[in-house]
Amino acid sequence: MDSDNEKSIQSLMMEISRMYMDKCFVKLKKIGIHPRQIPILAVLYKEDGYSQKELARQLGVKPPTVTVSIQRLEKSGLLIRKQDEKDQRVSRIYLSQEGRKIIKEGMKMAREGEQYIFAGFSESEICLMRRFCAQIKENIKAMPGPEISPDDNPMKHFCSEEGNIHEGNKVIERNKKHD
Numbered sequence: 001m002d003s004d005n006e007k008s009i010q011s012l013m014m015e016i017s018r019m020y021m022d023k024c025f026v027k028l029k030k031i032g033i034h035p036r037q038i039p040i041l042a043v044l045y046k047e048d049g050y051s052q053k054e055l056a057r058q059l060g061v062k063p064p065t066v067t068v069s070i071q072r073l074e075k076s077g078l079l080i081r082k083q084d085e086k087d088q089r090v091s092r093i094y095l096s097q098e099g100r101k102i103i104k105e106g107m108k109m110a111r112e113g114e115q116y117i118f119a120g121f122s123e124s125e126i127c128l129m130r131r132f133c134a135q136i137k138e139n140i141k142a143m144p145g146p147e148i149s150p151d152d153n154p155m156k157h158f159c160s161e162e163g164n165i166h167e168g169n170k171v172i173e174r175n176k177k178h179d
Contacts, residue, residue, distance in 0.1 A: 028109075031105050031106065031109075032102065033073075033102060034069075037072070037073055038106065039059055040055065040059065040079075041073070041078065041099060041102065041106075042103065044093065044095045044099070045100065048095050049094055050093055051090050051091065051092060051093070052070060052091065055093060070093060073099070077098050077099075078102055079094065079096060080093070080095075
């Protein structure tokens with residue numbers, strides 16, 4: 001499939017992913033968050049009030065792994081800790097108003113980014129692209145090698161299996177244009 005004059009599809013996909021993440025990183029940095037903080041903010045946007053231990057479990061990591069991020073997010077005013085009303089030994093973590101604002105801004109940026117990515121594509125081409133991507137995911141799952149459980153995916157709280165963006169309890173379908 002690879003010729004001297006043509007890049008492989010795998011190379012193109014890796015380049016696309018890197019280019020997109022580079023653009024996203026710069027935009028996220030402008031609004032004051034690091035891409036690795038997105039999963040924490042996304043989990044709390046869906047449902048806040050988790051303890052650090054519960055949040056780590058939701059993210060599929062060990063509690064010390066989220067400690068530094070939580071401290072940084074709290075210091076920057078995006079998270080608030082409150083003592084649990086029933087058990088004073090436990091701190092609950094909540095998004096601040098600023099944290100909610102940042103998440104909404106990030107989701108808006110994701111929708112806008114997708115509009116740029118698919119500019120010039122027809123609805124049927126976007127539908128085909130979605131179909132191709134779904135098939136590629138299935139093919140990757142069937143590849144021999146270590147299995148990655150859904151719990152190990154740090155972005156699981158930001159995107160569902162269907163590739164939709166979560167906005168609180170509401171799911172935004174990625175193929176629809178938003179105002």
